[in-house]
């Protein structure tokens with residue numbers, strides 16, 4: 119059932135940069151280059167509150183880079199972007215999360231050798247910018263009960279409650295995606311950015327993931343999600359933004375997109391996704407072990423930077 123907020127989009131012209139009646143995220147002149155390559159160059163983009171906005175485009179279009187910029191995981195060369203009128207420029211990911219904007223990652227970031235519940239707690243800690251792995255250490259009691267209760271409630275909702283004590287590594291690809299979404303909700307966000315939440319998920323779980331995404335909208339959250347499957351995009355998006363070579367090349371309701379020649383020309387469709395590699399996971403776990411050992415030794419000045427982007 120379209121919300122009022124989604125209905126309000128029906129009357130807008132299908133124009134790049136069109137102002138939204140109730141914009142929550144506003145982007146202006148955002149540019150991010152890597153050497154000679156312009157990964158993102160967006161002049162003006164507004165995201166309607168309480169809606170599901172699909173962000174699509176061929177591989178390398180700049181979708182993930184845009185998410186990185188909007189959520190503080192990367193900084194642009196130039197540009198401004200705001201959330202509910204407040205500039206998010208130069209904020210760190212946990213500061214952006216605390217204001218209410220969170221994201222999930224294209225490559226699953228669940229740590230295999232931690233339990234599902236521990237992964238949830240870790241998510242809450244990182245979003246609040248607290249010390250890495252505090253959540254798992256003995257003696258960290260202050261908000262533990264609240265956080266654990268919220269984690270269990272979310273795991274229940276995502277049908278992962280029976281797996282709470284299992285290693286995340288025993289979950290299927292789809293269950294890991296669910297875990298990642300559940301973890302993003304630990305901080306009760308207002309805007310959720312999902313980077314390919316369906317990638318690698320088997321068809322049996324796709325429907326349930328889609329329902330979860332729709333439920334976020336029903337609860338009043340703003341959802342921006344990257345997806346390559348056009349059937350999925352058509353099914354759940356209230357509005358679609360198309361990127362190619364760093365730019366927004368079209369935006370409009372889902373039905374406007376498939377008839378847009380620029381989109382058809384730019385959109386290549388083919389896509390490859392990969393899970394966290396064994397080497398990447400070993401590196402993260404090794405850092406975690408060092409962090410725990412140092413914490414136990416009472417080293418108060420341990421940097422947390424190495425875990426950023428986990």
Ligand SMILES: Nc1ncnc2c1ncn2[C@@H]1O[C@H](COP(=O)(O)OP(=O)(O)OP(=O)(O)O)[C@@H](O)[C@H]1O
Pocket residue numbers: 152155156157175176177178179180181182183184224389
């Ligand atoms: N850290 C980086 N260093 C150098 N180049 C980068 C970096 N991150 C992204 N790029 C480049 O920027 C461009 C945009 O990449 P990005 O990952 O944002 O695309 P995408 O739209 O998410 O693609 P996909 O659909 O494959 O996930 C690509 O050409 C990519 O190679």
Ligand SMILES: [Mg+2]
Pocket residue numbers: 181182183224
């Ligand atoms: Mg990407």
